[in-house]
Amino acid sequence: MNxxxxxxLGGGIGAAxxxxxxxxxxHIWPAFxxxxxxxxxxxxxxxxxxxxxxxxxPSLSQHTRLFLATGVLGGFTTFSTxxxxxxxxxxxxxxxxxxxxxxxxxxxxxxATAAGFLISRNF
Numbered sequence: 001m002n003x004x005x006x007x008x009l010g011g012g013i014g015a016a017x018x019x020x021x022x023x024x025x026x027h028i029w030p031a032f033x034x035x036x037x038x039x040x041x042x043x044x045x046x047x048x049x050x051x052x053x054x055x056x057x058p059s060l061s062q063h064t065r066l067f068l069a070t071g072v073l074g075g076f077t078t079f080s081t082x083x084x085x086x087x088x089x090x091x092x093x094x095x096x097x098x099x100x101x102x103x104x105x106x107x108x109x110x111x112a113t114a115a116g117f118l119i120s121r122n123f
Contacts, residue, residue: 006063010071018076043077047084 021042022035050069054060073080082105089098 001063003063003066006067007071007074010067011075014072014075014077016075017072039077040079043073043080044083046076047073047080048087051084 018035018039021039025035025038028034047069050073054065054069086098086102089095089101
């Protein structure tokens, strides 16, 4: 099966799950972005679990890995990928790169979101 199709199918499932969590959380906490927070935390936990399972089970196919990690979790939350990348840098002992990656990613992502919002307001 084509790698892109596998990721596409998993991504659709992940996005639908994210939507379901966001809807449920909104009904419980309408004034707080609890859905996003829950998705990011759970997605990061799930990514860590998957990576551990993948490492312990080298017989799992690349298709399975793509479907679950890149597809389902990528559609559920990209924060899980960010968390894994940061953890990988930390595990390698690349503390300076870790600090740069985490700091720049968070600060520039927030600034980029604000910039996009401000730009869109002017159209």
